[in-house]
Amino acid sequence: MTGARFEGAGERLGSAPRDVLEALLASVADAVYVVDAAGRVEFANPAALDLLGYTEEELLGRDSHATIHHHRWDGTPFPEHECPLLAPRATGETVRVDDDAFWRRDGSRFRVAYSSAPLATRGGRGAVVVFRDVTRRAEAEEAQRREAVERARAEEIHASRARIVAAADAERRRLVRDLHDGAQQRLVRILLSLRLAANEATRAAGGRAEHGDAAGGDAATDAGGEQLRELLDEAASDTQAAIAELRDLGSGLHPQILTNRGVAAAVESMTAPLPLLVTREIPERRWPATVEAAAYFTIAEALTNVVKHAGASAASVRVVDDDGGRLTVEVADDGRGGADVTRGSGLAGLRDRVAALDGTLEVESADGAGTRLRATIPLPAS
Numbered sequence: 001m002t003g004a005r006f007e008g009a010g011e012r013l014g015s016a017p018r019d020v021l022e023a024l025l026a027s028v029a030d031a032v033y034v035v036d037a038a039g040r041v042e043f044a045n046p047a048a049l050d051l052l053g054y055t056e057e058e059l060l061g062r063d064s065h066a067t068i069h070h071h072r073w074d075g076t077p078f079p080e081h082e083c084p085l086l087a088p089r090a091t092g093e094t095v096r097v098d099d100d101a102f103w104r105r106d107g108s109r110f111r112v113a114y115s116s117a118p119l120a121t122r123g124g125r126g127a128v129v130v131f132r133d134v135t136r137r138a139e140a141e142e143a144q145r146r147e148a149v150e151r152a153r154a155e156e157i158h159a160s161r162a163r164i165v166a167a168a169d170a171e172r173r174r175l176v177r178d179l180h181d182g183a184q185q186r187l188v189r190i191l192l193s194l195r196l197a198a199n200e201a202t203r204a205a206g207g208r209a210e211h212g213d214a215a216g217g218d219a220a221t222d223a224g225g226e227q228l229r230e231l232l233d234e235a236a237s238d239t240q241a242a243i244a245e246l247r248d249l250g251s252g253l254h255p256q257i258l259t260n261r262g263v264a265a266a267v268e269s270m271t272a273p274l275p276l277l278v279t280r281e282i283p284e285r286r287w288p289a290t291v292e293a294a295a296y297f298t299i300a301e302a303l304t305n306v307v308k309h310a311g312a313s314a315a316s317v318r319v320v321d322d323d324g325g326r327l328t329v330e331v332a333d334d335g336r337g338g339a340d341v342t343r344g345s346g347l348a349g350l351r352d353r354v355a356a357l358d359g360t361l362e363v364e365s366a367d368g369a370g371t372r373l374r375a376t377i378p379l380p381a382s
């Protein structure tokens with residue numbers, strides 16, 4: 001730093017001897033420069049020269065805005081009349097800016113925080129600018145912001161998956177209720193009417209026989225009555241079959257027994273008709289509806305797979321509520337093994353359903369060693 005260059009600023013920076021000020025400005029970590037009334041760099045301390053990449057000879061006397069502040073961080077031009085750094089020359093007020101860009105000699109940029117204060121120089125009011133490279137701080141802040149946005153997005157996706165599963169379960173329960181209270185009830189009433197009509201037809205035919213009508217020889221009426229009864233019986237058994245089909249459809253969607261009595265009862269009624277031995281160990285307890293649905297559908301899919309693919313002689317179902325806030329559902333068979341989540345949609349769908357509740361699905365299934373499927377589902381704190 002040369003004494004001559006320093007003179008303009010030094011005279012105004014206080015009454016301390018110039019060499020003290022010089023020493024001070026040379027040693028402070030903050031970068032400092034002074035512009036004169038015309039906005040030209042009149043003084044720059046070593047920290048400023050270092051950050052900007054200039055020698056003193058290169059920088060002094062240059063138009064400060066055009067040299068180090070010509071563009072904003074986003075690359076758009078920075079008109080000099082909008083420059084806050086130079087404003088104190090006109091306003092006499094100090095300006096502080098937290099995040100802006102300065103441009104180095106080599107054309108690269110860095111983020112700066114600065115204050116610019118009015119300073120009387122020989123040619124009129126100039127400004128003294130103190131600045132710091134805040135690139136690292138700004139980058140850290142930006143990374144933090146990005147992380148927070150990412151986290152919020154991941155949380156939202158996660159929450160929306162859980163909501164979708166819960167909504168789908170609720171919708172299945174509603175459909176089952178509608179089927180039961182609507183079509184099924186109506187079919188039951190039709191069935192009753194058909195039974196009554198068949199009985200009437202039988203009675204009418206019997207009555208005629210008793211009154212000796214048959215002797216009168218109206219064989220055609222008798223045959224018609226018999227035919228009518230057969231038709232009514234047939235219609236009744238078709239209706240009965242339709243009721244059974246509706247019931248099966250409903251229980252595939254969401255078994256009423258699961259809603260009414262929970263997992264243990266629902267699994268018991270599911271395993272009864274299966275063509276293999278299934279041992280069950282399931283506590284008679286109730287859990288939240290989404291957890292029960294996940295447990296039930298895990299067991300249903302696993303047992304369907306055992307019947308379809310395993311060639312097993314026995315299977316076991318175990319549900320453990322370890323009171324540690326999670327439910328473990330395990331289905332094992334002694335069949336051929338080789339289950340693969342990526343091959344069908346059953347196991348993959350289960351994995352998604354369980355994951356939506358924050359749980360995990362593991363499949364152990366070495367060739368020839370049977371299959372063990374384990375779902376672990378966290379239980380809500382309440």
Ligand SMILES: Nc1ncnc2c1ncn2[C@@H]1O[C@H](COP(=O)(O)OP(=O)(O)OP(=O)(O)O)[C@@H](O)[C@H]1O
Pocket residue numbers: 305306308309310333335336337338339340341342343344345346347348371
């Ligand atoms: N218990 C099991 N024993 C042997 N192989 C199994 C068993 N469970 C599943 N697999 C194998 O893993 C594959 C994937 O099972 P997944 O349930 O995903 O599909 P899927 O049963 O074939 O069809 P979907 O369930 O969609 O009707 C099956 O095709 C079958 O080859």
Ligand SMILES: [Mg+2]
Pocket residue numbers: 301304305344345346347
């Ligand atoms: Mg399957």
